[in-house]
Amino acid sequence: MGRSPCCDKTRVKRGPWSQEEDTILRTFVERFGNAGNWIALPQKAGLKRCGKSCRLRWLNYLRPELRHGGFTDEEDNLILSLYGEIGSKWSVIASRLPGRTDNDVKNYWNTKLKKRYLATITGKGTPPPPTPPPSSDDSVAAADDSQSQDDEPPPSTPPALANLDTTLVDTAVDDDELLLKSEQLYTELMDLIEQPSPTTAGPSTAEAWASSSSGTSPTVSSSGSCSMWTMNVHDTTLLSESSTSTSSSLFEYTYGGDDAFGAALPAAYSFQDLLAASYNEVTAVTHEFLYY
DNA sequence: AAGACAATCAACCGCCAGTAT
DNA sequence: TATACTGGCGGTTGATTGTCT
Structure with a gap:
């Protein structure tokens, strides 16, 4: 009995990456990290690539901090x-x-x-x-x-966010507007998460949460940029640590394959589509996070 | 100019270890 | 405890580019 392949090689694209694929992958990973795991990423990002291939492409070529050639x-x-x-x-x-x-x-x-x-x-x-x-x-x-071993206690009571809507938005709203609002919310939340970090040499709060979160791959936090997606997982961790009734992770709730939300989304959806659709979820849970 | 050969490097393969179920 | 899954790694391949004859 042989090892099961990580993906169906007859259904995935192979060989050199196109500029378009790079753009999709880069944008997706910069915003969402690896979205839980690399194997599932291509489907979520709308890429016809093996997850391993995506991971390799990001790690070896697309990461912003990389230097190529010119060894000293x-x-x-x-x-x-x-x-x-x-x-x-x-x-x-x-x-x-x-x-x-x-x-x-x-x-x-x-x-x-x-x-x-x-x-x-x-x-x-x-x-x-x-x-x-x-x-x-x-x-x-x-x-x-x-x-990454440093434990970082979550911040106590974060301030309210200027860009956090308390009313749900219509998913039919213009994509650009949703993206803009999400970006604003994301930026504010990132500031919120990064601020409490007490040491300059240590990991960010988000990274500390990531390393202390059993369900979060270290790869996410080592990507160099904490994504909104990673942050959502941290938020959920924080919620559970704060003894709230939140039992399922936001990640699964908004993006998982078995839940109602995930199942309602066609696999071919681009992450921008998904972002628009999940905006309400992000807003709701963020609101819960802030005001619990 | 064209073919042969060498160098480069992105991408793939398969294995292993850690983790989740 | 057993099994499946995933990430990470080192080795290798093969397409592309450069250089030589």
């Missing part, structure tokens, strides 16, 4: 040094090089540095096999993870 001498030396210490742990090596991905480092190694490395070790006559130290991974990873 310092980076070369660091890669060579780390490879000598830990071998081909590309993700660990990449984590030490801001803006670089494991794929970038790996490609750069295979095309450029490998030759230099081999020349160096053959020059010395002593080929040192890459010997990963017993806990080197852990020490490096622990250094990275330590930030």
